Structure formats: C-alpha cells, structure tokens
Amino acid sequence: MMLVTLRLATHHQELRQHQHGQTNYVGQHDESMLSDMLPVYYARLFPQSVFCRWLSCGSSPQPLSHRELSFTLADDVYLRYLSISNQKEFQTLLQKKCPYKLDIGAVYNTKPSIGRHDAVVLSRELVFDIDLTDYDEVRTCCQEATVCEKCWKFMVVACEIIDKALRDDFGFQSILWVFSGRRGIHCWVSDFEAKTLDSPGRAAVADYLCLIMGGDNQNKKVHLGSDNLHSSIRRALTVIDKYFEDIVRDQDFFATPEKLQNLLKMIPDENLRSQVQTNLVKSTAPSLEKWHSFVNLVESYCKENGSVGRKLKYLLEEIKIQLCYPRLDVNVTKGFNHLLKSPFSIHPKTGKVSVVFHPNNVKSFNLDEVPTLNCLLDDSSPSHGQHQANMRTAVKTFQEVVFSLEKSEAIRRRNDTTQGYRQEVFKTDGDCPVLLRIARSKCFCKTLYLHTEYYKLVHRDFPFLWITAFTQKVNEV
Amino acid sequence: MDLQIKRKSVKAPVTGSLVETYPHDLQMYKVPPIEKVSLQEFETLALERLNLLRSLTNATTLKGLRMYSEEWTEYVLNDLKTLGLKYYVRLCERTACGSTEADLQARRKDHIAHFILRLAYCRTEELRRWYIARESELFKMRFIIMRGDTVDKFFKLNNLSYTNISDEEKNSIITYLRESTPHQNIDTLKYYKVKFFEVLDLVRARKAYLKGGYAYIPHKDFISVLSAQYKKHLKHSLAIAAQHLSEIEQDERLVSLLKGLHQTYTGTDYSDTKSVVPIESLDSLSVKSFPLCMRQLHEQLRAAHHLKHGGRLQYGLFLKGIGVTLEDSLRFWRDEFTKIMDLDKFEKQYAYNVRYNYGKEGSKRNYSPFSCMRIISNTVGQGDCHGCPFRHCDVSNLKNRLQGYGLDSQSIQSVVEMTKKGHFQIACSKYFDAVHNVDLGLGINHPNQYFEESQKLQGEKKGDTKVQVKNEVRAIKKEQGNDIEDMDFDEISEWKE
Known part of the structure; x- marks a missing residue:
C-alpha cells in the first residue's frame, strides 16, 4: 500500500512540474493515472463487504459464485464470465486485475466460467437504464456526453416517476438507484418477483413505463388516444408539472424559430399548426411565455372545433410527455443477460464514482459534488473532505437498501418453508413463479441442476421453462 | 396410428364416451387423444388445421385486419367456409357446449389435429413460436365469441375459480378503475385481483389498474389470464414433445408427413443462401x-x-x-x-x-x-x-x-x-x-x-x-x-x- 501511495505522489510531482501555473490540476481527471489509483480505491474505499452481501442476496437461492461479473481492463481488454465465491476472492481478483470498469450480469445455474454459452440464466435483477444522450433531441443545454445542472432535472423527473411506478403499481420494495458515473442513472430492483420475472414479463413492465416511442423518422412520439388517461400516466403528469416550468425556462425550448419548429412538428392538425406559427414565430418573448400562449391557443381552438378538438384532447399532455417523460433504454430492461455497470465502480472517462443515492434526495443531487477518484485519494485537494463525506453517505444509503433486502429475503424464505414446497407443486401446477420458489429450496436445487443438462437443450430462450418441465416429472412420480 | 409416445405425459387416461371427453367446444388441450387414428385421417386432419391457422395469418398480414375485430373473425370464417372446413366453422362461429353427434365429432377432430400439429411444430424454436402464436390467436378468437353461461361452464370445467373483490375495496379505488379500465359501466362490473404477471398483455398496453403488484380486472378481461396460461402450457408441452421426437421418428410413415407439413407455411428461412452478391x-x-x-x-x-x-x-x-x-x-x-x-x-x-x-x-x-x-x-x-x-x-x-x-x-x-x-x-x-x-x-x-x-x-x-x-x-x-x-x-x- 505504501508503495502505491508513494508512486502516486511522484506522479503528482511530475504533473506539477508539467503544468505549473495551473491551480486546479489536482481535481482534474487523468485516465493514465487510473492504474495507480484504482488499487488503492478498491482496497480502501470500495464497500466490498456490503457489495458482496447485496450480490449474494440478489443471487439466492443460487450461490454467489453463479453470478457473472465482467471486467474491462486497461486498453479495453474485456473479460467476461468471471465470478467470485466470497469477499476475499473478490478482493484478490480486484487487486490482481485492477478493472477500469466493473459490470454485473445475471445469475446462472452453474459457475459462469464453466457454463459459458450453455449456461441457463436463472435470475437477474430487473434493471433500468436512463441516459441523457437519449434526450439529445429535446435538451438544448448539452449534447452527447456532456451534462450540466440544467439537464440533470430530466433525471430528477425520470427517477421520481419510475420510482413511484415501481413501488405503487408493481409493489416492488428493494429498489436501488445509482448514478452511472457520467450522464445517466441506473435502477436495480431486487425483489424476488422482479428477479425471477421472465422475458415477456420484463418486456411488459418496460412497455408499461415507456410512453415515448419512435425513431428519427417520427416527430410526434407520444400518442395517448382520446379515452381516459391511465392512472399511471396521470400520476406521471403531476410529477412533470412540478418541474415543467423550470425545465422550459432552463432549456429555452422555443427560443428561436428553428427550435419552435420542433414544437410545430408535434401538432397533427394543420390549421392549429399554422395558427400557432403565425402567433409565435415572430415573438421574442421567453420560452415560458410562449408556452403559455400556446396553451391558450390550443384550448380555444379545441373549444371552437368540437369534433377536431376531441382528437387533440391530450395534445398538451402529449407534448409535455415528449419533452420531459423518462426515456428508458428498453433493451437493457428487456434483456436477461445485459451487463450493467456496478454501483461504486469508477467511470473511466470522468473518474467519478457511481454512487448510490436515495430517490428522495435526487433533487439535491449535485453533479459537482459526486466523489471523484482524485479528490477521494488526494487529501491536499480542497474538496477532499466534501467528497469523502458524500462517499460515506452513498455507502450508507447502499447499506440501508441491502439490509432491508436481506430482511425481506429472510421473511420470504421462512414463509416458504412453513408452507411446504411440495404441497405447492400439486396445488398450482403450471404457475411459473410458484415453481421458482420451489426451485429455491436447497434439496431441490441439486436435483434440478442434474436435470438442467437435459432440459437446457430445448429451452435456450426461456430459462424458467425447464423447471416447469421438471415439476411435471415430480408430479408423475 | 398409435399415439403411444404421448401417453407418457398423460395425467389421467381419457375414459368414457365422447360426451364426457368433449363437454365443451373450447378446450385447453391438456390431455392428448389416445384412440386409434388412421394414417389417412391423420394427414387430412393435419392439413385442415394448417389451413385454419394459415387463414388466421392471412387475415392479419395479407388483409391487414385488426386482430379479433369483427371483420377479422368474419374473414376467417368465410375463408373456412370456402375451404370446406365445416367442423371448424361450427366450432368457431358460436362456441358453445351442445352435445349433438356433429358437435362431438368436430371437437374430436379439433383435439386430434391440435396434437398432430404439436408434433410437426415442436422441431425448432422458430416453428414453435409460430405455432404458439397462431394457436393462441385461435383460442382467443373462440373465447371472445363465447357468450354468458358458456363462459361460466368453461371456467367450471377447467377448475378456474376466482373470487371477486369486496364492494368496499372496489369503492376505495373506483376512480382509478374508471381511469384505467377501458370499459363502460365500471360500477356494475365485478372486479378481480390477479398478480400483474398473469395479465402481461393488459399491463403492456396499460389497460388495467395496477396497485401493489396486483392488476384489477373485470370478468371480461379474464381472457388475458387464460390465454397467458394457455400459451405457457403450450410452450411447455411443445418442449416436451420435442424431446420425444426421436421416438416418433422411428416411424417412417410419419416422419415424411410431419417434416413436409411445416415447410410450406412458415415461409422460407433465408439464413443460408446460395447466391453471392458483391x-x-x-x-x-x-x-x-x-x-x-x-x-x-x-x-x-x-x-x-x-x-x-x-x-x-x-x-x-x-x-x-x-x-x-x-x-x-x-x-x-x-x-x-x-x-x-x-x-x-x-x-x-x-x-x-x-x-x-x-x-x-x-x-x-x-x-x-x-x-x-x-x-x-x-x-x-x-x-x-x-x-x-x-x-x-x-x-x-x-x-x-x-x-x-x-x-x-x-x-x-x-x-x-x-x-x-x-x-x-x-x-x-x-x-x-x-x-x-x-x-x-x-x-x-x-x-x-x-x-x-x-x-x-x-x-x-x-x-x-x-x-x-x-x-x-x-x-x-x-x-x-x-x-x-x-x-x-x-x-x-x-x-x-
């Protein structure tokens, strides 16, 4: 350890000589220094113990070693199908490989290094990935990889809407929110029902949460129809309304005639469109004022033209949603074995820690105060203290989620054993989730494992099916 | 023709008369047929069911009709009539539970044909997916046509018992139900509570009210629960059938027939082409x-x-x-x-x-x-x-x-x-x-x-x-x-x- 710190110090000095005159060099991220700093970070600051507890709880009833990890080393060397059986192994692996990027995959029926392509996925957290690059067509402050305080508000809205939907509508409780390290947020749902949800189930959840559809060839991407609005959409709209005016002001959505075009393209009715155009195109008023006059125009137009107006019933809502509603990367949610960046790993490009945060605090989340590798390790940096404190808070938030997950997992197991799994087999044959609960109990796992070889040939795409097929056998016996 | 191989997954052997075996026009195909079928009947039944499934695809893709709409069903029925498949018309036009000889024979043919096609379509993942999609369309179409007491009888026969939620519970969420269920007269409908993953199609389309992991659905929407179960059941049975395929393939008469069946209808597989384009x-x-x-x-x-x-x-x-x-x-x-x-x-x-x-x-x-x-x-x-x-x-x-x-x-x-x-x-x-x-x-x-x-x-x-x-x-x-x-x-x- 001493050695590493020493080497770090000399590196600093060299840097100092290189760029004398600049004062803020210490806080700047430098990719070439990662290989020096990462081992120290992994050894001293990475919450290894909680991390392993979270993973093993998320992997149960399978052992921790059946979980796939993947490392990206220096120079983009990519290692898949790694696994660990305990914290000690994890520590050794981290020190040996010093990964620049750390990703988490699914839980398999065997050690991923043995099974490789033939292994069957048994469970996987339900994950969501929201990335600010997907907002490029609406946000005006930044593009691509950059991100600022203004566009972070989109993430605030996204986090609030998704979190509420997951808790209220789907009844999930163990929800972990993580900053992705650069320009987005990830969400991990570890409830048993979420973990064992099959592919169609994941796709359905993703589609339920996804309102903005369409690629580059579609201008209007939200269609709400003219029936009643679903309760979940109403709830999302109340969240959007809280931030909408702020965002319109920040983003200045309709400042120039070119930007105004984006709004005009979303209006399906030609008469209304030309009305709006004549009224707004010359105006120099700020965007928010333009929005208000747009709202008035739409409302009076709908009143005057009854039947046409009905088609435009939710136009305002549709536009609000297209501008502010969360844009999920649905493929991440739908896929079973999509790898996702681990909490508390370092983003190699920014040097920021992927900290865990509480969804209630997302509003006060400050991008500049996210702990960076440099500031955490360099105690001469002015923001060292601040970053360390923030790191501690993040770890604490992580702990809270993991503890409550462990608790609910324990309760679930107790309930299962008392009810007796065998009875359940006969009671509800053909019902997947119940069967998975059976698969959970240990004595069954061994037998199931033996049968895997046999069944996996047939059920490559549907990992749970072989369990159903197996219980069929049990029934016959 | 001996369907010996399938007896392995039979839970209870079918006994008694046709009336007992086929009490209802619509069935979940849980139990395979065990009677003797002549080779010729085997072939005709298979081809006829293929025609039926094919007219479903035609209605959707060629005619571009909205699935399960009235025109769609009408097109399918007309197609069946021109093809001369009277017994399918009988089964699909008014799904009921009569017990005339014609009814029973139609159900018997439907039953056997379904199981023959399972054998033909269990071979590859692609085929299985096609078959499951078509069969569940058929199932849903027939369920939608069913009326009143026939539905109740179907539930009873298949041991599907659900209890509706109390009026108090319903009243406490009535505004949400009105918002989220696309039906009229919400107040008079009875509502049921099922886990959200049982009605994924309703969840996906945001057509049911969700709360705490449960979906609240009226009686009408039970088709979602059923078709999901039916699909799952089919998928699982096809997988089992695939494992036993080698046993079937010992009978050469069947092999050529079964292999020939599916090729004509799912379209060509373009993964291996002979031509070369620079x-x-x-x-x-x-x-x-x-x-x-x-x-x-x-x-x-x-x-x-x-x-x-x-x-x-x-x-x-x-x-x-x-x-x-x-x-x-x-x-x-x-x-x-x-x-x-x-x-x-x-x-x-x-x-x-x-x-x-x-x-x-x-x-x-x-x-x-x-x-x-x-x-x-x-x-x-x-x-x-x-x-x-x-x-x-x-x-x-x-x-x-x-x-x-x-x-x-x-x-x-x-x-x-x-x-x-x-x-x-x-x-x-x-x-x-x-x-x-x-x-x-x-x-x-x-x-x-x-x-x-x-x-x-x-x-x-x-x-x-x-x-x-x-x-x-x-x-x-x-x-x-x-x-x-x-x-x-x-x-x-x-x-x-």
Whole structure:
C-alpha cells in the first residue's frame, strides 16, 4: 500500500512540474493515472463487504459464485464470465486485475466460467437504464456526453416517476438507484418477483413505463388516444408539472424559430399548426411565455372545433410527455443477460464514482459534488473532505437498501418453508413463479441442476421453462 | 396410428364416451387423444388445421385486419367456409357446449389435429413460436365469441375459480378503475385481483389498474389470464414433445408427413443462401431491389457512416440473406465506419457484431434475417432508423422520402393510404409495384423475399445476362471462400490470446 501511495505522489510531482501555473490540476481527471489509483480505491474505499452481501442476496437461492461479473481492463481488454465465491476472492481478483470498469450480469445455474454459452440464466435483477444522450433531441443545454445542472432535472423527473411506478403499481420494495458515473442513472430492483420475472414479463413492465416511442423518422412520439388517461400516466403528469416550468425556462425550448419548429412538428392538425406559427414565430418573448400562449391557443381552438378538438384532447399532455417523460433504454430492461455497470465502480472517462443515492434526495443531487477518484485519494485537494463525506453517505444509503433486502429475503424464505414446497407443486401446477420458489429450496436445487443438462437443450430462450418441465416429472412420480 | 409416445405425459387416461371427453367446444388441450387414428385421417386432419391457422395469418398480414375485430373473425370464417372446413366453422362461429353427434365429432377432430400439429411444430424454436402464436390467436378468437353461461361452464370445467373483490375495496379505488379500465359501466362490473404477471398483455398496453403488484380486472378481461396460461402450457408441452421426437421418428410413415407439413407455411428461412452478391453492387441494388426499410438503412449508413445497434442487426442480417459473404460484409462495414472512427475502434467494438451475425461469435448460432412481422413489432427508439418505414415513419416524412425517390404522386397516394390504415405490408407491396412499374400485388412478408421477387422480375426483363453475371461472380467468390476460413482461424486464435 505504501508503495502505491508513494508512486502516486511522484506522479503528482511530475504533473506539477508539467503544468505549473495551473491551480486546479489536482481535481482534474487523468485516465493514465487510473492504474495507480484504482488499487488503492478498491482496497480502501470500495464497500466490498456490503457489495458482496447485496450480490449474494440478489443471487439466492443460487450461490454467489453463479453470478457473472465482467471486467474491462486497461486498453479495453474485456473479460467476461468471471465470478467470485466470497469477499476475499473478490478482493484478490480486484487487486490482481485492477478493472477500469466493473459490470454485473445475471445469475446462472452453474459457475459462469464453466457454463459459458450453455449456461441457463436463472435470475437477474430487473434493471433500468436512463441516459441523457437519449434526450439529445429535446435538451438544448448539452449534447452527447456532456451534462450540466440544467439537464440533470430530466433525471430528477425520470427517477421520481419510475420510482413511484415501481413501488405503487408493481409493489416492488428493494429498489436501488445509482448514478452511472457520467450522464445517466441506473435502477436495480431486487425483489424476488422482479428477479425471477421472465422475458415477456420484463418486456411488459418496460412497455408499461415507456410512453415515448419512435425513431428519427417520427416527430410526434407520444400518442395517448382520446379515452381516459391511465392512472399511471396521470400520476406521471403531476410529477412533470412540478418541474415543467423550470425545465422550459432552463432549456429555452422555443427560443428561436428553428427550435419552435420542433414544437410545430408535434401538432397533427394543420390549421392549429399554422395558427400557432403565425402567433409565435415572430415573438421574442421567453420560452415560458410562449408556452403559455400556446396553451391558450390550443384550448380555444379545441373549444371552437368540437369534433377536431376531441382528437387533440391530450395534445398538451402529449407534448409535455415528449419533452420531459423518462426515456428508458428498453433493451437493457428487456434483456436477461445485459451487463450493467456496478454501483461504486469508477467511470473511466470522468473518474467519478457511481454512487448510490436515495430517490428522495435526487433533487439535491449535485453533479459537482459526486466523489471523484482524485479528490477521494488526494487529501491536499480542497474538496477532499466534501467528497469523502458524500462517499460515506452513498455507502450508507447502499447499506440501508441491502439490509432491508436481506430482511425481506429472510421473511420470504421462512414463509416458504412453513408452507411446504411440495404441497405447492400439486396445488398450482403450471404457475411459473410458484415453481421458482420451489426451485429455491436447497434439496431441490441439486436435483434440478442434474436435470438442467437435459432440459437446457430445448429451452435456450426461456430459462424458467425447464423447471416447469421438471415439476411435471415430480408430479408423475 | 398409435399415439403411444404421448401417453407418457398423460395425467389421467381419457375414459368414457365422447360426451364426457368433449363437454365443451373450447378446450385447453391438456390431455392428448389416445384412440386409434388412421394414417389417412391423420394427414387430412393435419392439413385442415394448417389451413385454419394459415387463414388466421392471412387475415392479419395479407388483409391487414385488426386482430379479433369483427371483420377479422368474419374473414376467417368465410375463408373456412370456402375451404370446406365445416367442423371448424361450427366450432368457431358460436362456441358453445351442445352435445349433438356433429358437435362431438368436430371437437374430436379439433383435439386430434391440435396434437398432430404439436408434433410437426415442436422441431425448432422458430416453428414453435409460430405455432404458439397462431394457436393462441385461435383460442382467443373462440373465447371472445363465447357468450354468458358458456363462459361460466368453461371456467367450471377447467377448475378456474376466482373470487371477486369486496364492494368496499372496489369503492376505495373506483376512480382509478374508471381511469384505467377501458370499459363502460365500471360500477356494475365485478372486479378481480390477479398478480400483474398473469395479465402481461393488459399491463403492456396499460389497460388495467395496477396497485401493489396486483392488476384489477373485470370478468371480461379474464381472457388475458387464460390465454397467458394457455400459451405457457403450450410452450411447455411443445418442449416436451420435442424431446420425444426421436421416438416418433422411428416411424417412417410419419416422419415424411410431419417434416413436409411445416415447410410450406412458415415461409422460407433465408439464413443460408446460395447466391453471392458483391458489395460493390449494393448501391445500385438498394435503389432497384431493396425494400424501403433496407434502402433507408443503406442510405442512412452512407450518409452518417454509422448505424445504431438495431439498424446494424436488421441490415446486417438482410445482407447476409441476400448473399453478402462474411468477408465482404466486414469490409463493407469497415469502409463505412472508419470514415468517422479509427480502425482500432471499429475492430474492437463493431467487427464482433458482424461476425456474430454470421454465427462466428458468442453462441455461434446462424441467425436468420428478420421477417416483416419481426421488424414491424420491433421497438424503435431515439436515434434509431431501423424498423418498418410504413410503421415507424410519420406520414409526412414518408411522403417526402417517396417523392425524393421520384415515384409518381398517384402511387405515393396509394402507399400512404395503406399506411394510414395500418396495412404496412400492403403498403410495402404497393411500393414494390411502384418501383418496378408493375401491378402484381404481392404478399410481402420478408424483406429478403421482396429482394428475391425483385431480382426475379429484373432477371425476366433483362433475359439471360443477369444470370451469367451471377455465375461468374460465384466462381470468383469460391476462391475467396478459402481465404475467409483462413482468416477466421487467425482471428479466433487472436481472440483467445
């Protein structure tokens, strides 16, 4: 350890000589220094113990070693199908490989290094990935990889809407929110029902949460129809309304005639469109004022033209949603074995820690105060203290989620054993989730494992099916 | 014919008369038939059911009717009548539970035919998916036609008992139910509480109120629960059938019959083509013979020198299907992508993808090019330009694009009209006619089929020249074929290092 710190110090000095005159060099991220700093970070600051507890709880009833990890080393060397059986192994692996990027995959029926392509996925957290690059067509402050305080508000809205939907509508409780390290947020749902949800189930959840559809060839991407609005959409709209005016002001959505075009393209009715155009195109008023006059125009137009107006019933809502509603990367949610960046790993490009945060605090989340590798390790940096404190808070938030997950997992197991799994087999044959609960109990796992070889040939795409097929056998016996 | 093999998964043997065996027009096909069936009947029943399933696809894709709408059902029934399948008409027209001899015979045939097709369609993943999709459409169609007490009887016969929620519980959430359930008279309906994963189709379309992991559904929506269960059951049974396939295959009489059955109807598999297309010709081919979805991707690639993942997959597999070799494909993508990135980045991030499409990486499966259904139902997100242009394009954008291609306004109008009605594949066929200046009205259900039809048409026009060119190209490519294998070996060993 001493050695590493020493080497770090000399590196600093060299840097100092290189760029004398600049004062803020210490806080700047430098990719070439990662290989020096990462081992120290992994050894001293990475919450290894909680991390392993979270993973093993998320992997149960399978052992921790059946979980796939993947490392990206220096120079983009990519290692898949790694696994660990305990914290000690994890520590050794981290020190040996010093990964620049750390990703988490699914839980398999065997050690991923043995099974490789033939292994069957048994469970996987339900994950969501929201990335600010997907907002490029609406946000005006930044593009691509950059991100600022203004566009972070989109993430605030996204986090609030998704979190509420997951808790209220789907009844999930163990929800972990993580900053992705650069320009987005990830969400991990570890409830048993979420973990064992099959592919169609994941796709359905993703589609339920996804309102903005369409690629580059579609201008209007939200269609709400003219029936009643679903309760979940109403709830999302109340969240959007809280931030909408702020965002319109920040983003200045309709400042120039070119930007105004984006709004005009979303209006399906030609008469209304030309009305709006004549009224707004010359105006120099700020965007928010333009929005208000747009709202008035739409409302009076709908009143005057009854039947046409009905088609435009939710136009305002549709536009609000297209501008502010969360844009999920649905493929991440739908896929079973999509790898996702681990909490508390370092983003190699920014040097920021992927900290865990509480969804209630997302509003006060400050991008500049996210702990960076440099500031955490360099105690001469002015923001060292601040970053360390923030790191501690993040770890604490992580702990809270993991503890409550462990608790609910324990309760679930107790309930299962008392009810007796065998009875359940006969009671509800053909019902997947119940069967998975059976698969959970240990004595069954061994037998199931033996049968895997046999069944996996047939059920490559549907990992749970072989369990159903197996219980069929049990029934016959 | 002895259906011995299937007896293994029988829970309770069927006994008694037909009345006891087939009490209801609609069945979940839980128990296989165990009686003797003549080889001839075996064959007719199988073919007749195939015709039935095929008319379901025709109604959806060729006619472009909305699934389960009245016109859709009517089309299917008329089709069945013209095909002379009276017993299916009887079963589908008014699903009931009578007990006349004709009823019973119809149910018996339905039952046996279903199980025969299971054998024919359990062979590969692709076939299973097709069969499950069609059978559940059929099931749903028949369930929707059922009325009142027949439904109750069906529930009773299948041991489906659910209790509705109390009035208090209902009143406490009544406003949400009104908002979220697309039905009239919410106040008078009885509501039931089921786990959300039992009604995924309602969840996906936001057609049920969700709270705490439960979906609140009225009696009417129970079809969702049932069809989900039915699908699951079918999937599982097909998997079991697939395992026992080898036992069946000992009987040669059946093998030829079963293997022949499915080939005609699911369309051709384009993953292995014999022809070879040089990449230099892609620019001209994209104008002449590519369907609009692929032409759009090709142009986007040429313009932006990049495609997002969905686009690379859709276009890459299509290219493989028309006969672009792996080596050519790599060169094609490399040439284009390296205009905006360095070679190193391409090799690291994208070359894997290309080889993957050709079954050289990852699970090493030889992937088939996407069919129209797959492309249409694909999700298209921000920055994507794949998908079906008739489905995923604004009408104004589509119009501009077609005008840019120099199509005359009348054909543009006819394409756009079909698009607006949601008949995407018919719109594609109109586009085909406009580009080729013909009036064929083809049924397009695969981009590669579009390409082949177009090539065939142009071959006819030009006469023999085209064919000769193809042969020459093939001869050259054969020599290069060896290089590809060598190259692959090198790369694989590199990868391992």
